[in-house]
Amino acid sequence: MAISFVLEGKFHTTTELLSIPQEELPEWLYEVQNFVQKWVNNDAFFEQQTSGSTGTPKTIRLTKKQMEASAQATIKALNIPQKASALLCINPAYIGGKMMIVRAMLGEWNLELVAPTSNPVNDCTLKHYDFAAFVPMQMKQLATSKSGLAFLHRIDCAIIGGAPVDSSLLQQLQQSSCICYSTYGMTETVSHVALKQLNGAEKSDFFKVIGNNEVKCDERDCLRVRGAVTNNEWIQTNDVIEVVQGGFKWIGRSDFVVNSGGVKIQIEETEQILSKLLALSTSDELMLWKAPDQTLGEVLIAIVNSKTLMTKVMDMEQTLKEKLPKYHFPRRWYISKNFYKTDSGKLDRKKTYESVNAE
Template structure:
């Protein structure tokens, strides 16, 4: 059987309890734009864009790794991504899913594409920080950002299979999630890969790629993604990884964050992981110019200054210990809650 195209709407698709055809969806879109709630308007715009004459959409990137920009994404590539997710997570027609992500960004758009391409029954709710509050139903599948999962811990039993993306799952949250009797996955992806191209069960180390995706590394040890159904070109990332096989990898850190301190290359994310349960607030480490070392490692903590006991750094290797601890009143972040390091630093220089 041929894969569905972006012109199709599956006959099992439901939105908030109603079977909707393509024509119905276009009518709903106009209604959302004209008189919908704040979170429904972007979905209305997306539906009309999806069913226009163009073969592509223009989508905003998050800006976590540089200046936010608009990229063109082929609609058929989004369909192919939805099919791969369906295969990987067993999303069959008639399964119930909860959509609680903003549709301004690709993750929220893709939840919708999965629903009408795979024939899922979708409950579409406002993208709040605690989306399961007051909901009595159970769902087969849902996507959240870590903040939503953290605030929903007591209600996550209502979801059989949960994917978490947008930001890396913090160690303390992971320790809570592994106790729950449901399937929870952390995903890896970006706007350019049309959301996730890999996932790993919470508590596991290695990501496994979705169908029709293979991975390798370049000379920097950065991940190279080969996903022909999504992108004709290989996607070269700035994510340093350890390759297990052409379908599995372990994420290590960002190449553009690497600190060269006295000839020793330090990966901030590895240091941050070691400190993950020891610093009581959000934090990150960064390389600051230094006359002797070239770059010195500085720990930046969000909020008013507090006393940090030196003993917390005993978990670090000799070269990983911060040379200085500084405080930033409020970190800059993306819409998904990912800290933007450079902008956060700029905020205290201004």
């Protein structure tokens, strides 16, 4: 049995998918068709745009061998059976979407293809899914509604990638029977090389490395990784980690560090603490970044999405300062209703700060 592609409830063979005229396909489905065509043609390599995790964004070439190694590592780590039913509702233009297709082809799955919208529930037709992939924005839509939670009960296992899972989403996932994993990886590592279970009996605070991948720290405590997915070459990242047995704890990006008068403040770590203290429900309410300062070199700044939240911060200022590490309370505060995002759904902190600073 080969892979079956499910479109609007109808099952299609690979040949049938490839025979659909391109002009009849929406852009996201053309991405699927184009990738599958290259795969069956045994193209020597696949070009993919990176997001900048290891430096300036660029186009790299990935081989079929690398992609197969990544797919097999995920299938083995999550014990996904042959002929499983799975859901692709993330953007197939990115490596995460493409790797769902590769896993499905290797595992001879029934892969339902759904437009990558913020809430894909209404387009999903299968009664049960062994496996699915989401970005945090989609999972938030599912985890915060009755219909979304009911839909998640139809899924055995899901991965969430493309951006970090914030504390509010993590809390919401505890009521779901779908076992969810946060992923760590990038285009250069052919999607994820490590998984962190977010709910269920084996919930963890650490990422567990999968496949034959190995990780270590450089002198900046930034992660380096190599394995079959990197052609056994070391890939250097800007992600600060703490290595533990069998895996690591992700701290944040090294370029997301504020050096304020010699005090180094990790932006993402401080943002998580503040969000928890303020009992925020989404990651679109508070954002931290850095700004130049004549005296301290750099200072930590904060942007909130409403006057109500700003008032709450001012009322709690003394408590927040006491709970945060010394010098970690942002020195400047701004209000903005627009938190800019990158194409992959990550916060564009620099652009958001520049927009409020220009006002």
